[in-house]
Amino acid sequence: MSELRLLFEKRGTARYISHLDLMQVFRRAFARADVPLGFSKGFHPHPAITILLPLSTGFESVCELLDFELDAPRLPDNFLYKLNRALPAGICVTGVSESHTPARLIRYAAYEIYTEMDVTPEALTELFSRDALVITKRTKRGESETNILPLLRGFRAEPQGDGILIRVKVAAGNESLNPEYVIAAIEKYCGVTASYTSYLRREVFTEDLQVFR
Amino acid sequence: MSHLGMKILYGLYNSIDYCWCERCFAPWPDMEEELRAAHLPLYALESGDGLDAFDIIAFTLQYELSFTNVLNMLDLAGIPVRAAEREGLRHLVIAGGCCTANPEPLADFVDVFVIGEGEEVSLELFDLYRTAKRENWDKHRFLAAAAQIGGCYVPALYTPHYDKDGNFTGITPSDGAPARIVKRIVKDLDKAYYPDCPVVPSTEVVHDRVMLEVMRGCIRGCRFCQAGHTFRPIREKSPETLIRQGITQAENTGYDEISLTSLSTTDYRKLDELCDGLIDWCAKRHISLALPSQRADKFSVELAQRLEKVRRTGLTFAPEAGTQRLRDVINKNIREEDLYNACGLAFANGWNSVKLYYMMGLPTETLEDLDGIAKIARGVVDVWRKTSDNRARGVRVTASVACFVPKPGTPFQWEPMDTVEQLREKQEYMKGIMRIKNVDFNWHDPITSHLEGVFARGDRRLCAVIYDAWRRGCRFDGWDDQLRMDLWQEAFEACGVDMAYYANRARSFDEALPWEHIYNGVTREHLMMENLRAHSGLASEDCRAGCAGCGALELLEGGICDV
Numbered sequence: 001m002s003e004l005r006l007l008f009e010k011r012g013t014a015r016y017i018s019h020l021d022l023m024q025v026f027r028r029a030f031a032r033a034d035v036p037l038g039f040s041k042g043f044h045p046h047p048a049i050t051i052l053l054p055l056s057t058g059f060e061s062v063c064e065l066l067d068f069e070l071d072a073p074r075l076p077d078n079f080l081y082k083l084n085r086a087l088p089a090g091i092c093v094t095g096v097s098e099s100h101t102p103a104r105l106i107r108y109a110a111y112e113i114y115t116e117m118d119v120t121p122e123a124l125t126e127l128f129s130r131d132a133l134v135i136t137k138r139t140k141r142g143e144s145e146t147n148i149l150p151l152l153r154g155f156r157a158e159p160q161g162d163g164i165l166i167r168v169k170v171a172a173g174n175e176s177l178n179p180e181y182v183i184a185a186i187e188k189y190c191g192v193t194a195s196y197t198s199y200l201r202r203e204v205f206t207e208d209l210q211v212f213r
Numbered sequence: 214m215s216h217l218g219m220k221i222l223y224g225l226y227n228s229i230d231y232c233w234c235e236r237c238f239a240p241w242p243d244m245e246e247e248l249r250a251a252h253l254p255l256y257a258l259e260s261g262d263g264l265d266a267f268d269i270i271a272f273t274l275q276y277e278l279s280f281t282n283v284l285n286m287l288d289l290a291g292i293p294v295r296a297a298e299r300e301g302l303r304h305l306v307i308a309g310g311c312c313t314a315n316p317e318p319l320a321d322f323v324d325v326f327v328i329g330e331g332e333e334v335s336l337e338l339f340d341l342y343r344t345a346k347r348e349n350w351d352k353h354r355f356l357a358a359a360a361q362i363g364g365c366y367v368p369a370l371y372t373p374h375y376d377k378d379g380n381f382t383g384i385t386p387s388d389g390a391p392a393r394i395v396k397r398i399v400k401d402l403d404k405a406y407y408p409d410c411p412v413v414p415s416t417e418v419v420h421d422r423v424m425l426e427v428m429r430g431c432i433r434g435c436r437f438c439q440a441g442h443t444f445r446p447i448r449e450k451s452p453e454t455l456i457r458q459g460i461t462q463a464e465n466t467g468y469d470e471i472s473l474t475s476l477s478t479t480d481y482r483k484l485d486e487l488c489d490g491l492i493d494w495c496a497k498r499h500i501s502l503a504l505p506s507q508r509a510d511k512f513s514v515e516l517a518q519r520l521e522k523v524r525r526t527g528l529t530f531a532p533e534a535g536t537q538r539l540r541d542v543i544n545k546n547i548r549e550e551d552l553y554n555a556c557g558l559a560f561a562n563g564w565n566s567v568k569l570y571y572m573m574g575l576p577t578e579t580l581e582d583l584d585g586i587a588k589i590a591r592g593v594v595d596v597w598r599k600t601s602d603n604r605a606r607g608v609r610v611t612a613s614v615a616c617f618v619p620k621p622g623t624p625f626q627w628e629p630m631d632t633v634e635q636l637r638e639k640q641e642y643m644k645g646i647m648r649i650k651n652v653d654f655n656w657h658d659p660i661t662s663h664l665e666g667v668f669a670r671g672d673r674r675l676c677a678v679i680y681d682a683w684r685r686g687c688r689f690d691g692w693d694d695q696l697r698m699d700l701w702q703e704a705f706e707a708c709g710v711d712m713a714y715y716a717n718r719a720r721s722f723d724e725a726l727p728w729e730h731i732y733n734g735v736t737r738e739h740l741m742m743e744n745l746r747a748h749s750g751l752a753s754e755d756c757r758a759g760c761a762g763c764g765a766l767e768l769l770e771g772g773i774c775d776v
């Protein structure tokens with residue numbers, strides 16, 4: 001048995017597959033590709049698959065990570081080809097490694113947020129250079145007023161097509177910020193409503209902003 | 214997504230070189246709103262093409278309360294809902310499935326009903342359609358020719374008659390259409406098409422697993438059961454075929470469960486051989502084998518344990534009625550001792566939950582029969598106390614009580630259904646007597662069953678009601694949170710149709726029934742005899758113990774039932 005880590009993309013209509021369903025999708029894809037998975041012990045054995053940083057349903061990503069246990073001495077030939085053939089459209093595995101970097105070292109996730117709303121990129125840059133942006137954030141203990149700026153890194157906004165493209169790193173892992181709060185903050189402080197927004201996760205990072213793998 | 218018939222036909226149609234078949238499901242009202250707001254047609258899932266781009270639109274009718282969805286889906290696709298308003302060969306609307314035991318309430322909307330198993334007949338129909346399209350036939354010519362294909366019912370070619378009191382008296386065909394439409398069946402299941410690779414959904418749906426159909430038909434003859442009477446004769450698949458199909462499907466889909474499906478899988482004669490052939494293969498791959506329901510008299514712990522080798526699920530039994538007397542009336546031949554024995558064995562071997570399914574409102578039912586349901590629930594808990602190997606874990610007994618709806622094609626097709634008030638009263642009574650420790654009591658408001666009862670034995674006068682109700686906004690009537698009984702009431706009133714006439718009225722044997730030109734293979738004589746036996750409290754033997762000559766084997770044209 002060896003522990004392996006997949007890097008995969010989740011694009012297009014696959015963005016609507018929820019986190020729980022995605023585990024099932026992978027489990028079946030492994031079975032169809034005839035790659036034996038390790039199983040947990042106990043009364044209800046289940047396949048040892050972990051998706052490192054659950055992605056909100058509806059978001060796209062090019063940097064998803066999945067750990068699995070292989071119940072074979074080595075990966076079959078053409079592993080990526082076989083697995084990708086067995087996965088639904090929109091989900092594509094781009095790499096497999098033996099990395100054992102623990103998931104708890106994930107600190108940031110970089111997003112590209114495309115949004116259509118009645119503000120200029122300059123106004124947004126100004127907004128995000130303030131001292132504090134306080135919004136109502138849902139937490140496990142209920143709602144709380146939170147200044148989101150300490151949870152953000154490197155905010156950039158530029159025009160794109162009919163809208164604005166925002167690039168930003170948000171806290172991820174233990175203390176995390178859903179990038180939807182970035183849009184919520186803009187809506188609150190600029191008094192606008194986004195008519196369309198889409199999210200793409202680009203990369204995950206450690207504390208010192210090294211790419212996490 | 215989980216309907217087996219759809220999986221079979223979808224695969225079959227796409228295996229034909231000239232045919233391209235896609236799936237489409239009724240959109241939930243929020244999606245409907247978006248589609249209408251965006252002026253988008255309802256579209257097929259594979260290509261995204263609107264339904265109006267398809268030659269033929271086929272519905273599977275699994276439940277009477279999906280009838281308004283049929284109209285709504287056509288309308289969402291911009292296709293006229295009434296058959297008479299669809300000119301030419303385009304947008305031919307066909308339908309099959311168990312509700313075709315009485316297709317009359319949809320007669321105005323559907324061009325061709327396929328009666329029975331669709332594997333062979335739909336291909337003959339498509340062939341004819343191709344010829345008609347190539348040679349530019351008009352719709353009437355095509356329909357008249359389609360009516361000559363066995364199992365094809367073209368409602369437009371039939372005229373119903375009513376007497377001065379409004380009672381149905383009969384139906385006459387025209388254009389050479391047959392007076393009686395005989396159900397089609399597949400004679401040899403081993404040779405029949407079975408999909409190698411059904412569509413695997415990426416989001417969770419019910420019954421999401423390999424479905425291995427082990428046989429068609431049922432030997433039991435429970436008198437309330439429509440499938441048990443309309444899916445005859447009995448045909449089994451060989452274990453070799455099943456093992457091959459099960460392994461192929463599991464390999465191609467990646468499912469972790471194989472379900473052995475049929476109306477009564479424990480009656481499959483070579484179940485041991487089948488399990489032997491699959492269990493080791495499955496266990497190695499962490500695939501579980503499941504039986505959807507067990508019969509208490511056939512329950513074997515050994516079998517259950519072998520099946521549950523990979524994952525253990527709860528046990529379900531369906532005694533259907535609370536006393537032996539009533540079980541004899543409905544011909545559900547399960548004895549209380551069998552049930553207790555089965556539960557005892559299961560509890561002793563580590564099970565700790567049992568689900569029991571019942572019906573209320575059965576013919577001849579009294580309060581004593583309802584008391585019996587509570588008594589059995591208590592009895593099962595007692596058995597657990599005596600037999601459990603681990604009492605600390607506790608036990609859960611769930612009794613679900615559904616409302617009985619008399620169905621066409623069964624020995625109870627003449628019976629009056631309990632009124633909503635009667636059923637509600639009985640439910641209140643049940644709620645009182647089912648307050649038992651370790652027992653959950655599940656029930657459902659009878660209003661949906663009432664509507665189901667109206668349509669199950671309806672005639673063509675209900676077409677207008679369905680149309681009217683749909684126009685008023687009715688859809689997804691089988692969903693409690695969507696059912697608009699107020700709108701249905703308005704529709705029935707506007708059309709001058711009385712619900713009780715259809716649901717709550719006893720029919721006499723002399724009466725012509727609006728669905729009797731649809732012949733499912735079981736003779737009227739057999740159904741009548743079974744009805745009389747029910748009222749005398751006499752159970753009948755199953756097909757294996759003694760063929761009752763129900764008529765179904767004639768569909769095999771010289772063959773005999775595979776009992």
Ligand code: SF4
Nearest residue numbers: 756760761763766774
């Ligand atoms: S013909 Fe006989 S064996 Fe066959 S289904 Fe009817 S009663 Fe059963």
